[in-house]
Amino acid sequence: MSGGDGNARSVEREGEEGMWSGDELHDLITIKLTRRRSVSPATLRKLSEAFNPLALIPARDDLIVQGVKASSCLLLLNGFAARYRLLRNGRRQFTEICLPGDFVNLGSLLKKRQRQGVVALTDCRAASIPHARLDRLIDADGDLVRSLWLDTLVDGAVSREWILALGAQSAKERLAWFLCELYCRLELVGRAKDCCFQLPMTQAEIADILGLSTVHVNRVVAELRREGLVEWKGALVHLKDWGGLAALAEFDKAYLESPPE
Amino acid sequence: MSGGDGNARSVEREGEEGMWSGDELHDLITIKLTRRRSVSPATLRKLSEAFNPLALIPARDDLIVQGVKASSCLLLLNGFAARYRLLRNGRRQFTEICLPGDFVNLGSLLKKRQRQGVVALTDCRAASIPHARLDRLIDADGDLVRSLWLDTLVDGAVSREWILALGAQSAKERLAWFLCELYCRLELVGRAKDCCFQLPMTQAEIADILGLSTVHVNRVVAELRREGLVEWKGALVHLKDWGGLAALAEFDKAYLESPPE
DNA sequence: CGACGTTTTGAATTGGTTCAAACTAAGTGG
DNA sequence: CCACTTAGTTTGAACCAATTCAAAACGTCG
Numbered sequence: 001m002s003g004g005d006g007n008a009r010s011v012e013r014e015g016e017e018g019m020w021s022g023d024e025l026h027d028l029i030t031i032k033l034t035r036r037r038s039v040s041p042a043t044l045r046k047l048s049e050a051f052n053p054l055a056l057i058p059a060r061d062d063l064i065v066q067g068v069k070a071s072s073c074l075l076l077l078n079g080f081a082a083r084y085r086l087l088r089n090g091r092r093q094f095t096e097i098c099l100p101g102d103f104v105n106l107g108s109l110l111k112k113r114q115r116q117g118v119v120a121l122t123d124c125r126a127a128s129i130p131h132a133r134l135d136r137l138i139d140a141d142g143d144l145v146r147s148l149w150l151d152t153l154v155d156g157a158v159s160r161e162w163i164l165a166l167g168a169q170s171a172k173e174r175l176a177w178f179l180c181e182l183y184c185r186l187e188l189v190g191r192a193k194d195c196c197f198q199l200p201m202t203q204a205e206i207a208d209i210l211g212l213s214t215v216h217v218n219r220v221v222a223e224l225r226r227e228g229l230v231e232w233k234g235a236l237v238h239l240k241d242w243g244g245l246a247a248l249a250e251f252d253k254a255y256l257e258s259p260p261e
Numbered sequence: 262m263s264g265g266d267g268n269a270r271s272v273e274r275e276g277e278e279g280m281w282s283g284d285e286l287h288d289l290i291t292i293k294l295t296r297r298r299s300v301s302p303a304t305l306r307k308l309s310e311a312f313n314p315l316a317l318i319p320a321r322d323d324l325i326v327q328g329v330k331a332s333s334c335l336l337l338l339n340g341f342a343a344r345y346r347l348l349r350n351g352r353r354q355f356t357e358i359c360l361p362g363d364f365v366n367l368g369s370l371l372k373k374r375q376r377q378g379v380v381a382l383t384d385c386r387a388a389s390i391p392h393a394r395l396d397r398l399i400d401a402d403g404d405l406v407r408s409l410w411l412d413t414l415v416d417g418a419v420s421r422e423w424i425l426a427l428g429a430q431s432a433k434e435r436l437a438w439f440l441c442e443l444y445c446r447l448e449l450v451g452r453a454k455d456c457c458f459q460l461p462m463t464q465a466e467i468a469d470i471l472g473l474s475t476v477h478v479n480r481v482v483a484e485l486r487r488e489g490l491v492e493w494k495g496a497l498v499h500l501k502d503w504g505g506l507a508a509l510a511e512f513d514k515a516y517l518e519s520p521p522e
Numbered sequence: 523c524g525a526c527g528t529t530t531t532g533a534a535t536t537g538g539t540t541c542a543a544a545c546t547a548a549g550t551g552g
Numbered sequence: 553c554c555a556c557t558t559a560g561t562t563t564g565a566a567c568c569a570a571t572t573c574a575a576a577a578c579g580t581c582g
Contacts, residue, residue: 037371085425088511093429095421107418110298110411115516116421139403149410150371152417157368159420160356160377164346166427167472168354171538202560211428213539218562234547250349255376432570463528474571479530495579529578536571545562552555 025051025127028077031189032101033147036154036258043141050137051075051127057120063104066117070108072128076100079124080200083116084208094209095162096155097182101189106148109134122200157255166211169249171220174210177249179230183239184253195239199232286312286388289338292450293362294408297415297519304402311398312336312388318381324365327378331369333389337361340385341461344377345469355470356423357416358443362450367409370395383461418516427472430510432481435471438510440491444500445514456500460493 026048033039033047054077057063063074063081076098083096095116098104104118109131138145158181165177182199186192203221204214212220224230229245231238239245246252287309294300294308315338318324324335324342337359344357356377359365365379370392399406419442426438443460447453464482465475473481485491490506492499500506507513 083421087425087429089429091429093425095424107414110407111414111418113515115418115513142400145406145410146371149406149413152410152413153368153372156413156417156420157372157376159417159424160344163356163420163423163427164348164354166424167470168348168350168352204560209428214560215540215562216538219538222562252376254374465528475528476530476572477570480570483530523582525580525582527579529576531576532574534572534574537569539568540566542565543563546560548557548559550555550557552553 025054025075025077028101028189029075032151033144035188036150037143037147039143039147040141043137043144047129047134047137047144050133051129054125054127057124057126059120059122059124061120062117063120063124063126064108064114064118066115067113069112070105070114070131071112072130073106073109073134074104074126074128076102076104077125077127080121081118081124082121082205082209083118085116092208093211094205096159097209099182099185099189100191103148103151106152121205154256161255165249171210171212171216172223173249174212175206175217175220175224176229176245177251178206178210179237179239180242180246180249180251180253181256183237184256188256195242197237198235199237200235286315286336286338289362289450290336293412294405296449297411298404298408300404300408301402304398304405308390308395308398308405311394312390315386315388318385318387320381320383320385322381323378324381324385324387325369325375325379327376328374330373331366331375331392332373333391334367334370334395335365335387335389337363337365338386338388341382342379342385343382343466343470344379346377353469354472355466357420358470360443360446360450361452364409364412367413382466415517422516426510432471432473432477433484434510435473436467436478436481436485437490437506438512439467439471440498440500441503441507441510441512441514442517444498445517449517456503458498459496460498461496 026044029048030044033044052072057079059079063076064070064083066085078100081098081104082094083098084092084094086092096118098118104126105114108114138148161177161181165174169177183192183195183197186197191197203217207214207217210217221230221232224245225232227244229239229241229248231240287305290309291305294305313333318340320340324337325331325344327346339361342359342365343355344359345353345355347353357379359379365387366375369375399409422438422442426435430438444453444456444458447458452458464478467473468475468478471478482491482493485506486493488505490500490502490509492501
């Protein structure tokens, strides 16, 4: 994910701020927007050229600050981030996990003020596109609006699966669900394959995703390991028994994919 | 989700099938789409005229059947409905509550197949608009797409609040959250005022929303009553102490409202 | 009335939390 | 190169919020 191994969260920071390969961004956007719907190459090019140079956000910084009015949308190129909210009782709950290729705050285009902050879980690289520019591109191409709107719809489907997990599944099932979903989403953007992926999160963070205590996450991880469902060493996760995990979680990746049309 | 028999939930079914006041639909759509963004009167008129005559759906029937490809979007005029999913362990989890004025499956326009069914909690009246017609209207008016897309975004915000409640709040806090949210959403479409509203749901259904057991919902309802926060007789709910409830749930209705620009 | 769906109450059980401490691994600086 | 530090993982034991099972009390309607 982020830079080297060793410390999974840190990334070397040469003076390359502002330098980036436009191709990388273009490719990611293409994967993202054309996986489920077609968008013309011309629009994709115009879109990817409309982004500002990339920014580096160190782990634990906020990419989006709660309650602040946005004037541009942020696309995550690299790293993990998470939308969250803090409660009076001191608990933190994540409500959305952002992966490379995700628009961190696409909604801000229409809903300027975001109620929840988004924190970088690892060092992140992100590029922003001003609302005004995006708005113009949208007006010019009906396929683009639809593709972006569809992206919002898929986010909603992800949220509903999350509600399902939190409301009706046991700790073990939730963890299995989480691993399955993350793997599928990472694979979709080429960040995972062969049932292996980097998961640069602490167990405390996973607890804040699954609505569990850190201690219990640890116990459930141990259980999945013991049963041979996963191998998990540092940040590297290997889903040894995909079928078993998916069955346990009643996971079906259809909701992440393109309509079968 | 078998056919509705004659119980407290049923509504008299005169031969008025197919009869409806276009004004009622027009008014509801206007409230719905212009509350957060402006849409031209001409578009609103064309849109409301594009709907098919209304259908009556008896309580417990599915409005949307899981996995079936939709060719039109359904607007709920009257009654309560809920998106749900059944798990192998026999549990049912609701993942979205649809109220009058809500598009039950707006997403089907872009994502034809819905993974989750939607069941009528009460007798419902709904009108549908074929995808093709809606598509044409959307192409003709950029404000309309944005307004509908914004609606999807608000749905997403609602889902995230739900995740927050399920993941990080106690049973009592969750119930308080649920009452607050429902009241605000109903008030937005003129179905509630003065902290009173009709809540035509059983405690078992509320349990399936909050991820609790029926018994525990009952106990928590009793607690809120005892503390003088709510009065609740049959389907009629009165939030006696809005401030207290909102504080308990850490509820802030901003996420349901228009962006303050 | 009798019946059924719903709400309410009680008692036992459990999945997950909390608190506390030990253990591991990876920097940091002398 | 080793002691020191800090962040994260792991283990144990007591505890609690919510569940489960069971049965009683309502209410409404045919």
